[in-house]
Every structure is written in C-alpha cells, then in structure tokens.
Amino acid sequence: MFKGFYRDWLSVSFSVLFPLFFIVIFGTVFSGGSSSAPKVIEVGDVAVIDSLPEPARAALEQAVAITPGTDLAAALDEVRKGDAGAAIEQQGDTLIVHYSSADQVTAASVQGIFNAFVNEANISASGVPPTYTLQTQQVEDESLKPIQFIAPGMIGYGIAIGAVFGAAMTLITWREKKLLRRLRLAPVSTATVVTSRVVVSVAVALAQLVLFVGISVLPFLGLQLSGAWYMAFPLVIAGTLAFLAIGLFVGSVAKTVEGGSGLANLITLPMAFLSGAFVPLESAPAWLATIGRFLPMTYLVEGMKDVMVRGEGPQAALLPIGILLLFAAVVTFIATRFFRWDAA
Template sequence: MFAIMKASLRAMFRSPSAVVFTLGFPLVFILVFGFIGTGSTTVPVGFTATSDTSSVLYKALQANPALKIIRNQSPVDMEADMRKGRVTAILDITTLTPLPLPKYKVTVRTSTAGVDKIHLFWSVFNVTTSRMDDRFYPRASIADVHTDTVPGRRYTTIDFILPGMLAFSLLSAAVFGTAFLFFSLRQTLVLKRFFATPIRRSYIVLGEGLSRMLFQLFGSIVIIGLGHFAFGFTLVHGFSTFLEMLVLCVFGLIIFMGFGFVISSLAKNESTIPPLANLITMPQFLLAGIFVNVDAFPAWLQPICRALPLTYLVDALRKVAFEGQHLWNVGLEIGVLTLWGIAVYAVAVKVFKWE
C-alpha cells in the first residue's frame, strides 16, 4: 500500500498539469483578490431602528455619495458586520428640537476593525454637519455627537475568498484527479494487475487515495500559508486554527474523492469524464458561496445552494478561520458532509469496477 502511495505521489509531483490545477489556479485567484484588498472609496454605514429617518440630518447623510447606507439588515447582523469591519459605523439619530432650528443627538458606534475607513467617515460626517451648521446655526453646531468604540476584527476580502478557493481546489482535484486516475488504471489494465497480486483490494484504493490526500494537503498548506503571511488571512488562534483547517481539508477531500470513484466507474471513455465531472463541480463553484455569500442569491435558489456539500465545507472553513470556532462547533457542517460521504460511497461501492 505504501509503495503504491509513494509511486503515485511521485508521479503527481512530476506532473505539470497536476501542480498547475492543484496550486496554480487557486493561487492566481488568491493573488488577485489579495491585491484587490479593500479598495472601495465608499464608507458603509448603518442606522439603528430608532433613528429619526425623517430628519434633515439623516437626509443629508443619505444624499452624500461617499456614504453607502446599509438597508434591510437586522440589528444583530449589522452589529456583527460592524465588529468585522464590513460596516464602518452605526448611527443613532435622536431629534432634540424640530425645525426650523433643529438639534439632534447623534450616537456613532464603531469598532476597531473599521479603522481603515473610520477617518474617512468622520471627514464626511464633519463636512455634512458643518454645511448644515452654516445653514441653521451660523455660530453653533446642529449635532451633539457621542461616540462608542468596541473591539473587533477586520473582515477583509481574502478572509472571504481564500476558504472558498481552498475548498473548490479540493473538490476539483478530488473529482477530476480520482476519476482520470482510476479510469486510466482500468483502461491500461494496471488496476487489474494490482488486483491479481497478493495485495488487498482495499489497500490498492487506500494507497492511491493517500497519495492524493498528501498532495492536496501540501497544496492546502501552501495556499493557507501564502494567504496568511502575504495578505493577512486571519487565523484567529494561530497554529491551532491552521491545524483545524487542515483536518477539515482532509475530511472534505475524502468525501469529494467518492464522486471521482463514481465517475471513473460510470465513464465509458476518457472523453466522457470532463462533462460528468463538470456536472458535479461547476454548480458548486457557482452556488456554494465562493465569491458571493449564499444569502445574496434569490430566495428560491438558496435551498439548492445549502444542499451542496461544498457550501458546508466553505462555511466550516470560514467559521474556524475567522470566527475562531473549533471543529466541535461546526457539527452541522461536518454532519451534512458525513451524510454526503455515506451516500456517495454507497454508490461508489455499488458501481466500482476493476476492469
């Protein structure tokens, strides 16, 4: 078994296509999104449910193109986004005296995670209130401002993108790599010759599977390491978070390899493997929340998105990496992946062929 694993692993490291598809594509996406960073010039701000949205101050802030007003979001979600730096500030506007001489109490709630845009927010806010001061109170201020800063972690583009690209790299490598490998071994009768030797059939499959797992584990280490040290990808608990992400990668890879076993057995010839593999990988690439949060999809499409195994692996990686949760905290995601694994390997055992 270890001889098969060693030979297969050596062959993968010597294969340019295997290296490019495992490391090349994910690294390109990570580099692109890592350099993009947070280059937006607009400042996302929210307002509490009790804010006076009929006030002239609110309307003046709303009309400012430098501010992006967050709408239709629950207070809990807005608070969470503010602590992650997605929302720069949450304002509460209380009317103290109405027109024609309006006066407002403004409470501005921010977090340390939004430090990159908070200065821009204050610049916009001060310009807006100064203009209104000139209009209503030439020698006084319209707003009585109170501030409240809470601790938080900045949620960057790379924190969202990297777990998605890492999970999709595991999916595509497991499905395409396993399907092509075992189909080729079957077509060249190598698998049949293995079967004729004293080695157990399970060891043959395990040897090939372990080699692919080690190869992908190497790729995962490179991707996470580059994201963390080059672009500041968040690993909340440091090395322990890194190890937990690797455990999830191995778990996801084992399950995704089951799809490859099924395809390699169903394919009639080599040209039918890519369409079958794309039928499994492409919907998940588009709908599993790699580039856009699942909540952004239409309501009728979200149940489909949440039924895909890749969605749960991506969610688990993000929760462990940024939110600091542990493996026992992502039991739902691991449970759904386990159900997918049981189902797909039941099919794989049923259809697997040695020749």
C-alpha cells in the same frame, strides 16, 4: 498510487456548457432586479428610523430589510458570519452602521443607503445645524485584508478539485489500461488499493493546505489566522473524503478520460460558484442560496472561514465535518453501485 497521481494530466476543455453556466449564474447573481434587499439589524431604539412617517419607512424598507434586535454582540456576530448585511444603532445624534468587509458590495450598498438617509434627515431639520451624523465601523479588525476571505474559498476549491480529479482520472485511466483487472487478480486486497488512494489524497490535501496557508500568511498577502484555525486540518480531511466520493462516482460512470474530465468539471466548477468559494452570494436570489446548502463545498468553505478568519471556536467545525462525512458515506455507497472493473 503517488506516481499515478502526479503523472495524470487533464486534457479536456468544456466548450459549450461552461460558457452557458457562466452566462446563467453571473446573469442571475448580478442582476439588480432579482437581488434581495440586504438584511440590516436594528439594535435597540433607533429614533431616527422609528420616528419616520409611514411612507418614508416603506421607502427605506424597499432598499434594506430591517430586522429588530436587542443585543449588539449577537447582531455583530450575524454580520461577521454573513447572515446580515449590517447592524445599526444610534448613540445620541450619531447613527452607527456596523458592516463586514467580507462582502464589500453589500457593505458599500448599506453605507450608501444610510448615508443618503442621514443626509435627507439633516435636510429635513432645516434652519438648525445637522442633527444626525453617520459613523461606519467594520466589525473585524481594520488591519484585515481581502485575503482573509479569499484564502478559505480558494483552499476549499483546491482541495475539492484535487480529490475529485485525482480519484476519477486514476480510476478511468487504470480501467482503460486494464490495470484494474490486474490489480483484481493480484495478491493485493481491494481494501489495500482503496486505502492507498485515500491516504494519497489526504496527504496531498494536507500538503495543499499547508502550502496555501503558508503563502497566504506572507507579508505581501497578510492572511491573519484567528480562532480555532487548527480545525482546518480535520475539515480538510473530511472534505477530501467527501470529494473523493464524488471522484469515485465520476470514475465509475465515465467511460473515457475525456468524459470523466468533463463530468468532473461540470460538478466542481458550478459548485464553487454556488457555494460562495469564488464570489459571495448574499445578494443572490434565495433559491441560489438554498441550492448552496445542499452542496458539500459550502460546508467546507464556510467551516474554514469560521475557524480561520471569523474567530470561531472548534465547535464551529463539528457540524460541517459531520455533514461532509455523511455526504462521503452516501455518495460512496451510490458510486459502488456503478463501479466496474473493466471497460464496458
């Protein structure tokens, strides 16, 4: 099984659907006209906003979606998790915007909006020194680097494609070479063959995790693990099982290695974009975020971000692990309905 894994080479490039996918996704995500206003939590009384005339308040709310809040810690937690673009509070004459470097586009947008807003407020207070000043504070430690948010997404994507392609290509190749029929007739149980495939895939995934994290924590990259980072291991195991199920499905329905490779790419690459593994989707239309909630890679990537860089405890990984295992069970059951020992 290990030999079958490292001797397999991918030989297909998708020349039509992939460019079309990139055009549609990038055109939608980065279209300014269709993007939603970033959510901003107003913590307590922010007099400079609350005292705005109705027309000015309406104009501000066209740029940001202001939501009232009372607890600063809860608001900062939402910003860290990406559920809000920023949290804003007022201390005396100082307006403080708390932002997250996880989404630099939203952070820069919110800072620019409120910087312009404060400048306008100061201009309105004519004849006196500036009344309000803007202060921005990153909710994470300022020593954090972009690798904090890149690494979990790339690890999740690597685990996914390794499991999908490993299972699918092995199954298709063995079927084409009549090896599946020989295994079926050999004195080896089906459970043994399946277990060996699972063991190999899980071992490879854990090795990927160790390698990727090991390189990411090197000084020139500077990944800083926080929270229950060790929960990344059970998350990776659950994610591997989920994507192994997808690989089993692809290997069951595809008749050739070329077709299997194309179908596997068609499933995993769009999923990487729609799950936020490659680019953040906070500014994307709501319907794209809704699609992401139904994708297993979303739970793998978000779970790893929670326990590796967001400082969450082990309980943050429990729901993603449960969803991934449930997904694996359902897709495996579906795949067995299509499985065949011989090429049709």
